[in-house]
Amino acid sequence: MDTSSQVRAYIASLPDTKAGELKLIHDSILGGSPDCPLEFFDGTADGKVVSNPTIGYGRYTINYANGSTKQAARVGLSANSTGISVYIMGLSDKAYLQETYGPTLGKAKITGYCIRFKSLHDIDLNVLLVAINDALKLSNPSTIGS
Numbered sequence: 001m002d003t004s005s006q007v008r009a010y011i012a013s014l015p016d017t018k019a020g021e022l023k024l025i026h027d028s029i030l031g032g033s034p035d036c037p038l039e040f041f042d043g044t045a046d047g048k049v050v051s052n053p054t055i056g057y058g059r060y061t062i063n064y065a066n067g068s069t070k071q072a073a074r075v076g077l078s079a080n081s082t083g084i085s086v087y088i089m090g091l092s093d094k095a096y097l098q099e100t101y102g103p104t105l106g107k108a109k110i111t112g113y114c115i116r117f118k119s120l121h122d123i124d125l126n127v128l129l130v131a132i133n134d135a136l137k138l139s140n141p142s143t144i145g146s
Helices: 003-012 016-032 096-105 125-137
Strands: 038-041 054-057 060-063 069-072 075-080 083-088 114-117
Touching (some): 003 038, 016 054, 016 075, 016 083, 016 125, 075 125, 083 125, 096 125
Antiparallel strands (some): 038 054, 075 083, 083 114
16 A cells, blocks of 8 residues: 555544544645655554554654664654644754744644644644644754754
């Protein structure tokens, strides 16, 4: 199954309200960045569940201290038991999301790399999409929040 089909199947497997919200965010991300790389992680590793399934958008390079590198998604979108999580990876400043988007985003829990909310009714979708699109535009992860 190709990535787009996996994403559609994942969204369809969710309860109707959550599926509708995740689809709206997904379609909005692709509408703003139609050529960004798309990936899907089903949440399993070695046959064991290790996380919630996650849709990944964009790419960035993780540089490890030993000199090795790894490609990863810049933005992750996932449903969880209490709502929706948006992961923005590669942030050098752990206060960046809260300081930049927190004051106008709405009712969300914001950590150094995650924006978590119960429903789209609790947040300003346009602010969320600005945060996501800003992350997808960046080619150098070390400049985010610097």
